[in-house]
Amino acid sequence: MRNRFLKRVEFTPDDVDVETALSSHPAEQVGLEFLVQPRLFNVGNEKILRGQLRYDSPSERARFEAALSTFDVSHFYEQVDGQTVATVTHPRAPSLPPEWRWNLALFLLTVVSTLWAGAFLAGESPDFFLREPGRLVAGLPFSASIMGILAAHEFGHYVAARRYGLHVTLPFFIPLPLISPIGTLGAVIRMKTPVYTPRMLLDVGAAGPLAGIVVAIPVAIYGIQTSSALPVGSIDGIQLGEPLLFKWLVAWFASYPEDTHELFLNPVAFAGWIGLFVTALNMLPIGQLDGGHVLYALVSRGQHRIGGVCFFALLVMGWWWSGWYLWAMMVLFIIRIKHPPVLDSDQRLGPGRQIIGWLSVAILVLCFTPIPFKF
Numbered sequence: 589m590r591n592r593f594l595k596r597v598e599f600t601p602d603d604v605d606v607e608t609a610l611s612s613h614p615a616e617q618v619g620l621e622f623l624v625q626p627r628l629f630n631v632g633n634e635k636i637l638r639g640q641l642r643y644d645s646p647s648e649r650a651r652f653e654a655a656l657s658t659f660d661v662s663h664f665y666e667q668v669d670g671q672t673v674a675t676v677t678h679p680r681a682p683s684l685p686p687e688w689r690w691n692l693a694l695f696l697l698t699v700v701s702t703l704w705a706g707a708f709l710a711g712e713s714p715d716f717f718l719r720e721p722g723r724l725v726a727g728l729p730f731s732a733s734i735m736g737i738l739a740a741h742e743f744g745h746y747v748a749a750r751r752y753g754l755h756v757t758l759p760f761f762i763p764l765p766l767i768s769p770i771g772t773l774g775a776v777i778r779m780k781t782p783v784y785t786p787r788m789l790l791d792v793g794a795a796g797p798l799a800g801i802v803v804a805i806p807v808a809i810y811g812i813q814t815s816s817a818l819p820v821g822s823i824d825g826i827q828l829g830e831p832l833l834f835k836w837l838v839a840w841f842a843s844y845p846e847d848t849h850e851l852f853l854n855p856v857a858f859a860g861w862i863g864l865f866v867t868a869l870n871m872l873p874i875g876q877l878d879g880g881h882v883l884y885a886l887v888s889r890g891q892h893r894i895g896g897v898c899f900f901a902l903l904v905m906g907w908w909w910s911g912w913y914l915w916a917m918m919v920l921f922i923i924r925i926k927h928p929p930v931l932d933s934d935q936r937l938g939p940g941r942q943i944i945g946w947l948s949v950a951i952l953v954l955c956f957t958p959i960p961f962k963f
Contacts, residue, residue: 618655622648623674629931631782634755637676638784638932641665644672662753666787668935675784681755691758698761698772699731705771706730709855733807733859734770735761737800741867742775744799748792755780770862785935786885793881794948797867801951804867808834808860809841815854817844828853829957831864868955869915871948874898875924879952884927885937886945895925905958 620626623639641648649665652674656663661678685691706727742759749756757780762773783789830838842851853861871879874895884891899919906912919925937945 618652618659618676622652622655627932629782629784631931633679634781635678636782636784636931638673640668641672641674664751664753666785675752677753677781681750681753681781685755685757687757687760691760694761694763695759698763698775699735700724701763701765701768701771702731702734703727703771704765705769706734706855709769709858727855730855730859731771733811733856734772734862737804737807737859737863737866738772738775740803741796741800741870742777744795744797745777745792748795749777749779752784752788752792754783754792770859774866782931783881784931786888786930786933786937787935787941789881789930790885790937790941790945793878793885794944797871797878797948797951798944800863800867800870801955804860804863805833805837807856807863808837811854811857811860812838812841812851815842815857816852817842817849818852820848820850827962828858828861829960829962831868831955831957833954834861834864864955865957865960868952868957871952871955872898873949873952874919875927877923879949880923880927882945882948884930886942886949888933892926895927899925908959909961911960 622642623637624642626637626639629636629638641652653663656676659678660680661676662680663674663676666673666675703724704727706729707724708727709730710726712723712726738761739759746756746758757778759775759777761775763771764773765771779792783792838851844851851857870877871882873879873883873891880891880895883894887894899916902912902916902919906916
């Protein structure tokens with residue numbers, strides 16, 4: 589999940605009369621009547637108005653919403669320190685993102701790409717697609733599993749963002765046939781309006797990993813139960829690292845003599861493993877990764893120090909798996925180490941959201957493996 593506006597926030601200066609600043613739009617004039625100490629934020633081409641409701645009652649909310657209904661705005665309420673805070677954003681986010689055709693096209697291409705990868709993992713030759721395209725059906729179990737996990741993750745972000753009326757794209761799936769062993773580089777959504785508060789940052793950031801792991805765990809369990817155990821030394825290929833959670837699932841749901849045999853993961857089990865590993869990558873507490881969002885919501889600027897330690901750890905782990913060097917370069921030049929500030933940084937999380945946040949951080953510990961692949 590990337591938010592391209594977080595570094596383009598302009599606050600209403602203290603020496604500017606707020607009423608004058610707000611009077612530039614009729615919807616903001618409504619805010620002067622209904623809100624106490626309204627604050628105006630300019631983000632790109634959008635304006636965000638936040639303030640405490642002057643009188644919080646069903647009738648007053650109805651009057652407020654009726655006054656806003658004639659404008660191209662969206663709004664939502666939240667409870668902050670026992671008071672109701674209203675947020676008004678204009679223009680309103682479209683009900684269907686304009687890029688939906690690209691989303692659909694990339695989704696279909698990624699389905700084909702993961703079908704090919706799944707069929708290859710199931711034992712088909714690399715060139716079967718050119719000779720007998722119908723044999724792509726052999727890749728359906730893997731494709732359905734990996735696409736289900738990725739879709740759950742991204743739509744977790746999407747639904748949480750839309751709940752707050754944010755302008756966000758549908759998931760862009762990234763097909764990568766032939767080069768990637770799983771047929772895809774994953775998926776991403778783009779936030780087109782900013783995250784206003786730590787509470788919102790936590791809700792949107794944690795929703796993806798939590799939704800993704802809810803799908804990845806049953807996929808992994810089913811795959812483990814249907815995989816074969818072969819004698820030790822009889823399996824050639826890639827040896828996968830074992831995250832704690834995957835190791836526990838194997839211990840609980842696989843039955844084979846561990847002294848003499850090892851588990852040979854079928855495509856569905858492999859998809860489950862990939863789902864856990866990708867969730868861990870997203871939960872690294874760095875920059876604008878999901879883990880960076882969640883940790884910044886929990887500890888604010890403390891994330892900057894933890895992100896620096898994590899970046900250094902990537903460099904150290906690169907000694908054992910060179911793929912971490914690539915991740916470190918992506919962090920340095922694209923993802924960044926430090927998370928940018930949110931608009932209303934004074935708001936604090938309640939106990940319930942803190943529990944959700946630290947539960948999300950625990951996902952990193954349970955799903956991470958320092959050496960994911962051995963050849």
